[in-house]
Amino acid sequence: MGVKAVILAAGKGTRMKSEIPKVLHEAAGRPLISWMLETLVKAAVEQTAVVVGYRADDVIARLPEDVVVVRQDEQLGTGHAAAVGVAGLELDDDDIVLVLPGDMPLITPETVSDLIDTHRAAGAAATLLTVHAPDPHGYGRVVRDHDGMVDAIVEHGDATPEQLAIDEVNTSVYAFSAASLGVVLDRIEPHNVQGEYYLTDVIALLTGAGERVAAMATQPAEGTGVNSHDQLAEAAAALRRRINRRWMTEGVAMIDPDRVYLDAGVELAPGVTIHPDTHVTGSSVIGSGTALGPSTFIEDSNIGSDCRIWYSVLRSVEIASGVTVGPYASLRPGTRLAEGAKAGTFVEIKATEVGPGSKVPHLSYIGDASIGEGANIGAGTITANYDGYEKHRTIIGDRVKIGCDNVLVAPVELGDDAWTAAGSVISRDVSPGALGVARSHQKEIEGYAERRRNRAKEKDPQ
Numbered sequence: 527m528g529v530k531a532v533i534l535a536a537g538k539g540t541r542m543k544s545e546i547p548k549v550l551h552e553a554a555g556r557p558l559i560s561w562m563l564e565t566l567v568k569a570a571v572e573q574t575a576v577v578v579g580y581r582a583d584d585v586i587a588r589l590p591e592d593v594v595v596v597r598q599d600e601q602l603g604t605g606h607a608a609a610v611g612v613a614g615l616e617l618d619d620d621d622i623v624l625v626l627p628g629d630m631p632l633i634t635p636e637t638v639s640d641l642i643d644t645h646r647a648a649g650a651a652a653t654l655l656t657v658h659a660p661d662p663h664g665y666g667r668v669v670r671d672h673d674g675m676v677d678a679i680v681e682h683g684d685a686t687p688e689q690l691a692i693d694e695v696n697t698s699v700y701a702f703s704a705a706s707l708g709v710v711l712d713r714i715e716p717h718n719v720q721g722e723y724y725l726t727d728v729i730a731l732l733t734g735a736g737e738r739v740a741a742m743a744t745q746p747a748e749g750t751g752v753n754s755h756d757q758l759a760e761a762a763a764a765l766r767r768r769i770n771r772r773w774m775t776e777g778v779a780m781i782d783p784d785r786v787y788l789d790a791g792v793e794l795a796p797g798v799t800i801h802p803d804t805h806v807t808g809s810s811v812i813g814s815g816t817a818l819g820p821s822t823f824i825e826d827s828n829i830g831s832d833c834r835i836w837y838s839v840l841r842s843v844e845i846a847s848g849v850t851v852g853p854y855a856s857l858r859p860g861t862r863l864a865e866g867a868k869a870g871t872f873v874e875i876k877a878t879e880v881g882p883g884s885k886v887p888h889l890s891y892i893g894d895a896s897i898g899e900g901a902n903i904g905a906g907t908i909t910a911n912y913d914g915y916e917k918h919r920t921i922i923g924d925r926v927k928i929g930c931d932n933v934l935v936a937p938v939e940l941g942d943d944a945w946t947a948a949g950s951v952i953s954r955d956v957s958p959g960a961l962g963v964a965r966s967h968q969k970e971i972e973g974y975a976e977r978r979r980n981r982a983k984e985k986d987p988q
């Protein structure tokens with residue numbers, strides 16, 4: 527008596543007005559289809575078939591290896607899609623088959639488990655997940671008989687005025703007894719306004735054959751699908767609220783949770799504080815005591831504990847503990863800041879290791895470099911790492927002090943304890959402990975101001 531599932535995901539999603547298949551649109555950092563797959567894993571579903579059609583290869587590329595992929599080459603309707611999907615499962619007669627749409631990211635594992643339990647307890651051939659919709663327009667209406675048992679689902683376009691007044695609608699999530707579903711799936715006919723094979727018709731076919739159909743109502747928030755960008759944004763906001771609530775329960779502080787954007791795959795330690803307009807995306811991991819934001823974007827990065835990161839953009843970087851970043855820093859892929867390091871205001875760093883306690887405090891571009899321990903990079907330092915053809919590395923030793931407004935023309939190496947003078951263009955290596963100066967000496971021209979004044983007077987005696 528196992529539980530298996532079919533996810534219907536072959537449709538284009540016309541109302542998204544997008545070339546991207548609907549189920550690949552993302553909410554909180556994950557495609558819609560992945561939210562449904564994760565829910566099924568958590569609800570302990572044993573085998574899942576995903577029915578793909580529109581841009582099938584794009585969808586398949588985002589699916590985990592252990593799902594069964596079934597192609598529906600022509601989208602002839604949800605009934606046809608379900609039949610194609612069921613054919614891909616290894617089913618026993620006493621199994622339960624869930625059928626679900628790929629575009630319903632808010633359904634929870636608890637609701638799926640409740641549906642399975644309700645189905646078992648009712649001893650029904652099918653159990654529908656329904657909602658009492660504030661606005662049932664467009665949905666299939668759940669028609670019940672005099673005893674309150676489900677009789678049929680009637681699609682909006684095929685409903686009578688009395689049926690249109692019903693507010694209980696089909697969510698497109700069903701639990702079926704495998705044997706019963708197998709008998710009726712082949713008997714659906716496309717006699718309706720859209721000329722499609724409707725999965726919803728199996729309900730009347732089952733009740734017509736004297737089988738019982740039960741229903742379980744859930745909250746509209748969980749049972750609504752995504753058909754448009756408007757609904758996608760609403761679903762994403764609901765998922766974010768869930769994610770944020772969970773992290774706050776785990777000890778993360780949020781100054782204004784409505785303005786915190788965490789992807790599903792992010793990991794936060796207790797004691798993290800997040801200020802408004804902060805996005806933490808991909809597989810980022812943040813250590814305890816670290817404060818993020820305001821106005822910060824972090825993607826696929828590892829950040830240690832007790833860091834302060836504000837008004838900054840960090841992508842694919844590794845940051846140890848006690849590091850300060852920003853305001854207004856851009857840390858690009860391959861940046862590694864060791865313990866106690868600093869990347870300050872208007873600083874861009876790329877593919878560079880900054881050693882423990884070393885500081886790049888102001889207005890610098892450091893690319894393809896390695897900086898040792900305890901070094902200080904003066905304001906306005908630029909690594910000229912690109913000669914127009916190739917990238918070259920800059921090596922900066924321990925305790926090096928770079929003066930303000932330097933250009934370090936790579937490849938170049940500054941030994942431990944080296945200094946450079948302000949305003950230098952350093953194009954040759956500097957030995958350990960030495961001072962590199964590469965600028966013209968200052969001259970003094972006496973009486974200059976007076977000569978200029980006299981010259982101006984000669985031109986215009988007034």
Ligand code: UD1
Nearest residue numbers: 534535536537601602603604607627628665666696698724
């Ligand atoms: C369907 C239900 C309706 C329910 C509503 C809930 C039918 C006939 N109607 O309507 O009762 O209230 O969902 O949102 O089932 N799909 C395929 N192959 C196809 C057709 C559809 O895989 O040939 C997939 C779509 O990609 C989608 C799902 O099935 O994920 C639902 O199809 P959709 O066309 O959105 O059905 P609705 O008209 O919304």
Ligand code: CA
Nearest residue numbers: 627751752753
């Ligand atoms: Ca739909």
